[in-house]
Amino acid sequence: MTRTTSPIRSIGLTALMALATLAQADEATIRKTLAERMPNLPPIDEVSRTPMGGLWEVRLGTDVLYTDDGGNFLIEGSLFDTKTRTDITKARIDKLTAIDFASLPLKDAMVQKQGTGARKLVVFADPNCGYCKRLERDLLKVKDVTIYTFLYPVLGPDSTAKTKDIWCSKDAQKTWRAWMIDGVTPPKSAGECDTAAIDRNSAMGRKYRVQGTPAIVFEDGSRSPGAMPSNLIEKRLADLQKKG
Structure with a gap:
C-alpha cells in the first residue's frame, strides 16, 4: 500500500x-x-x-x-x-x-563545621575584604552547616601575604576566623609550607569567573556574589533541603 x-x-x-x-x-x-x-x-x-x-x-x-x-x-x-x-x-x-558543587576540590578549602554540618556551602574570600568579614560574622549564626572557604587573594600583595600566613598556620580555619572576626593578625609563616592550593584556588576562581569577594556557592551550583545576610543564607539552605 x-x-x-x-x-x-x-x-x-x-x-x-x-x-x-x-x-x-x-x-x-x-x-x-x-x-x-x-x-x-x-x-x-x-x-x-x-x-x-x-x-x-x-x-x-x-x-x-x-x-x-x-x-x-x-x-x-x-x-x-x-x-x-x-x-x-x-x-x-x-x-x-552555575558551578558543579560535587566537582569542587574541597581539599583545597578551609573547613568549618557548625552543628550537624549536614548542609553545605562554599565561599571564595579575600582576607582583606571588608564584605568577607561581614559575611564571616553572619555565617556564625547559621546552624547545621559545613562551610568550605577557598582563600582567594584578589585585593593586592598584602592579601596574598596574609593568605599564605593563614594557610600555613597550625590551624588555618581557626586563624582565619580569629583574623576575620576578632582582628587577630595571622602569625608570619616560618619555614617551608606548601602553598600550591592557593595557586589552584586562584586558577579555579578565574576559570569560574569569580570576579569579586565574597562569592557564595550553594549545593545546587547557584552563586551569590557579595555579602549575604544570615537570614537569607538560612532561607536558601532550607529551600535546597526541601527540594531534596
Whole structure:
C-alpha cells in the first residue's frame, strides 16, 4: 500500500524548513555584522532567539547582550518578562555561571563545621575584604552547616601575604576566623609550607569567573556574589533541603 504525504503536512514541513533556514541566516548575519563592526568584541559563543520577537541573545562566555535580526544594534541590560514577572537575563546568567558543587576540590578549602554540618556551602574570600568579614560574622549564626572557604587573594600583595600566613598556620580555619572576626593578625609563616592550593584556588576562581569577594556557592551550583545576610543564607539552605 502506497502512502501519500498530505498537502497540509507537506506545507507545514516546508514552512518549518524555511524558518530554520531563516534562523540560520539571521545568526550568520548577526555574527558577521558584529565581527566586522565591533572587532574588539570578545568571541561570540552563541547566538539564539529570545522570547521577544526580533530580539536575539548574544552570549560572550557568561556575559549576555542583545541585538536585532541584523546585528545593527547592541543592547546591554536586563530583559524582563512582565507576564511572569521574571528577569530573563538574570535567570540565563545564573544558569551560565552555575558551578558543579560535587566537582569542587574541597581539599583545597578551609573547613568549618557548625552543628550537624549536614548542609553545605562554599565561599571564595579575600582576607582583606571588608564584605568577607561581614559575611564571616553572619555565617556564625547559621546552624547545621559545613562551610568550605577557598582563600582567594584578589585585593593586592598584602592579601596574598596574609593568605599564605593563614594557610600555613597550625590551624588555618581557626586563624582565619580569629583574623576575620576578632582582628587577630595571622602569625608570619616560618619555614617551608606548601602553598600550591592557593595557586589552584586562584586558577579555579578565574576559570569560574569569580570576579569579586565574597562569592557564595550553594549545593545546587547557584552563586551569590557579595555579602549575604544570615537570614537569607538560612532561607536558601532550607529551600535546597526541601527540594531534596
